[in-house]
Amino acid sequence: MKLAIVGATGAVGQETLRLIEERYPQHDNLKLLASKRSAGRKMDVNGKTFAVEETTDDSFSDVDIAFISARTEDSRRFGPVAAQAGALVIDDSSAFRMDPAVPLVVPEVNGEDLDWHNGIVSIPNCSTTPLVMVVHPLRQASPIRRIVADTYQSVSGAGGAAMNELRDQTRTVMHGGPAEPDAQPQQIAFNVIPQIDSFTESGYTREEQKMIDESRKILHAPEIAVSATCVRVPVFVSHCIATHLEFEEAVSPGEARELLSEMPGVKVLDDPGSSVYPMPVDAAGSNDVFVGRIRKDASHSNGLAMWVVTDNLVKGAALNALQIAENAVFRGAVHGKSK
Incomplete structure (x- = not known):
């Protein structure tokens, strides 16, 4: 099956690719998508080099399963587009979680809810x-x-910028400098x-x-x-x-x-x-x-x-998304190009 990872350069996207290498070491039928800023970046997965593409409305015409690990507004824009193109969308944001028409799934708990999806499945918050x-x-x-x-x-729950802020802020405070919060609302080092x-x-x-x-x-x-x-x-x-x-x-x-x-x-x-x-x-x-x-x-x-x-980043996000995909395939709930 053709897998698309939207947000491939982010923390969860990279974890998804690591798990694909771990669980499916021969699989290289991938499309790596991200923002315009990241387009052109090269990433190696399972021995193959991929050029990251900008995510557009035309990105999903050949995709069976689309993992979206991006901003909520990106999910709201591209989720329905990808589903309309025939892909099963597995979304990591809060965009669709409480929509009654969208299953919210942890496979070990309620995998049977995949039987009634309408093209989009949400994964829960990482906590x-x-x-x-x-x-x-x-x-x-x-x-x-x-x-x-x-x-x-x-802090990884708040993304890469928050992780960098903890690292840099800790170093600064240890040397007597001021903490200057940016990615977090308050000082996070030693707090x-x-x-x-x-x-x-x-x-x-x-x-x-x-x-x-x-x-x-x-x-x-x-x-x-x-x-x-x-x-x-x-x-x-x-x-x-x-x-x-x-x-x-x-x-x-x-x-x-x-x-x-x-x-x-x-x-x-x-x-x-x-x-x-x-x-x-x-x-x-x-x-x-x-x-x-x-x-x-x-x-x-x-x-x-x-x-x-x-x-x-693993069971709280990327692994749960992959397990949803595996369960959906097992249950015959993927209706994309590859059937």
């Missing part, structure tokens, strides 16, 4: 994906009434920022509202009460979530560990006595969602608390 990955298997033990998720999100995206009238940020709304949609559970606080931390890669779940009936930590161990894509690292628990440095570059510190919630008899970590 929503690991949350629903651990919530989904635990619902087998007892229905979940309430989720409280407090995130510790790395944490309790704001990701803009604030809404409710007092929640748009990032927090995404987690609330997207989790309910993916889990098909509009009745679950969800609250989130999203914080940016001075870490380059991997998002962490302090997760508190309230069940209808009590679930033991042992039962939770067993269910999570059986969940595809989830690994349990939970031996606090030996200082074994998930950390960003260990999750970076991994395909899995890691969970540890699983314990009874001291504030509620039917509650559990746990610590969740995943690489936000």
Whole structure:
């Protein structure tokens, strides 16, 4: 199949290409697309050199699957165009996530939703994906009434400019210079920022509202009460979530560990006595969602608390998109030129 990667030169686009090389080392039927500024740049994938092309309305006539990892406005413009041309669009932005006509998919959780797509499929926010990955298997033990998720999100979630800012700002501050925020709203070096995206009238940020709304949609559970606080931390890669779940009936930590161990894509690292628990440095570059510190919630008899970590560029974005494509092919849900 002909694959197009829109935003190929960005952090998620490059991770998508790395995963294509890892999972499909012979596949070179690719089209690399980006902004006009990046057009002409050369990129090597699976031993073949590609020239990056500017994304236009005519870019998708020969494409079977289009991965879009660009600005939201680019997704809104090119997503429908690519779908109209016959491509299956797998979009990484927030443009279509809450559209009732667009599936929002984490394949291990709700892959069956691919059966009713109309040309566009959305992937969730990079902090929503690991949350629903651990919530989904635990619902087998007892229905979940309430989720409280407090995130510790790395700067790579804000793009390459934010990563460069953390690196440069750290060096400057260490030598006594002033921090001059640009890519982040406040100083990020040696600091944490309790704001990701803009604030809404409710007092929640748009990032927090995404987690609330997207989790309910993916889990098909509009009745679950969800609250989130999203914080940016001075870490380059991997998002962490302090997760508190309230069940209808009590679930033991042992039962939770067993269910999570059986969940595809989830690994349990939970031996606090030996200082074994998930950390960003260990999750970076991994395909899995890691969970540890699983314990009874001291504030509620039917509650559990746990610590969740995943690489936000891998399972939080690029890998999830590729897995959607794989599942769509398996389910016969790709209707492009190659059938």
